[in-house]
Amino acid sequence: MIYPPGVERFRVGGKKEEFFLFVTELVPYKKADLVVAALTRLGLPLVVVGDGPQFEECRRLAGKNVEFLGYQDDATVADLMFRARALVFAAEEDFGIVPVEAQACGTLVIAYGKGGVEDTIVPATGDNWEVATGLFFHEQSVEALEAAVKQFLAWEGRFRPEVLRRNAERFGRERFRREIVAFVAAKWRESLTGVRS
Template sequence: MKTAFVHEWLTGGFVGSEKVLAEMWAVRPGSPIYTLVHNPGDFAGTPLEHAEIYTSAIQHWPRGVQNYRTYLPFMPYQIEQFDLTPYDTVISSSHAVAKGVLVGAGQLHISYIHSPIRYAWDLYQQYLREANLTRGVKATLAKMVLHYIRIWDNSTANRVDVFLANSEYVAKRVWRTYRRPARVLYPPVEVARFDHTRPREDFYLAMSRFVPYKKIDLIVETFTRLDKPLVVIGSGPDFEKVKALAGPNVQLLGRQSDEVVADLMGRCKAFVFAADEDFGIVPVEAQAAGAPVIAYGKGGSLETVVPDRTGVFFGQQSVESLTRAVGLFEERQHLFDAGTIRRHAEQFRPERFRAQFAAILQTAEQAKASGHDPERAVLALPLERI
């Protein structure tokens, strides 16, 4: 089957959603990828380095690659300009507008949803507050744009034959937003690059982009008060804010290579994760390295961390709640075995993802070709569950 992939933007490095795209692309290697903007330098040395990639007009607009988010009002129109008529199957990897591509009645469209557009739906009010867009002319314009995005986003759900979701948490949000069922296919995690056999050392580890909803400031403030050693990997807009909260027991390392990340995950006492994530690949990576996880008990973490077996949860995004969870972890350290934690993480290995995605793709294409409902066929497909 002649296949094309669609992904919102290929900038900022080979991270979560891009790794998922690469694994899906590996099932149909050589297929073209359509994206709004592309920075080739960010993908040197990755599986997508030599992919055939087509971009939108935004690629050539002033600072389109660097500041593509400022062109959000134009993205629905631009994603609809891709001519996908030569393809039998279209696979979109979507957390914003990719699922809105135009397809014909004879084409199959499978959309892997990392999340419905969070700043237009779930995080709408939070986004406006953090962007200081609660009042004034700019605020009114922003609200109007997001209102239009919501209407467009909801209407484009009918352009998708089969929804896949990266977690049960996201599948519920897909149903709430679009009133469509989604088959859960957990993202792939590069388990093999982590070593779980090394001795644990006396420091905690956190890693994330420094943006508000990741709650790195909460982790740093908590460990500063506890005066327990904490190492933090990552950078972003909130770096200076976080730095101001950090005591002498906290090391802020900035962005680090995969090798450094794997080394620290393999030695840390526990990994700390405070975000309400759709899935959250990083906590699974930590478990692949045999590290217990102290996680906020909401979102995807509830599907990837097993209480008292691979980690502990805290119930609120507050210093007090996280402090209690750290104390609980230290009381129960003896319960955590690196080999058991690693075996749990191996369920998310890339080979499993590729095999299940290939089965879903084949089932949907066969159903479409025989005149049956691809969505019903995929939902009924028996697959090994995690």
């Protein structure tokens, strides 16, 4: 798989604020309702960016600690990612650029541990701080997400923004360019020789 580039416009550094961030279209498979319910139960500040058919349902589930911003432009999302305490990502995606963008800002990702995040996030184990960039929960349930958030709170000071940024840089323009060139060259050779690389 050739991953899309997505890190150059983001910055890292500075003090994180208290809020957790959720950025996505509010459709069922993205599990916005799960994230809103879990953070509401925990009473932790959550900022939700995005719009969609589940917007009103999520607002009904939300406590006073949840703020809905609706659709926001790229610059606003980048600023929120830079300032967020952590990004929550609850969907199973083939890739998922949002967790990579958060890491490029030095922002840890709490993610459902299936799909593309298995390639883009290095989950913390309690002794791998030199590479850890996030935490996984392995069941799309309020309880599983709550447990992951609580684990994050216990380990929060151990994550290193520069490690998250370095991991995200694996998905930069240079890698994308190199892999696209190699892919096209291989396909060109195949077309000339009839032999797959």
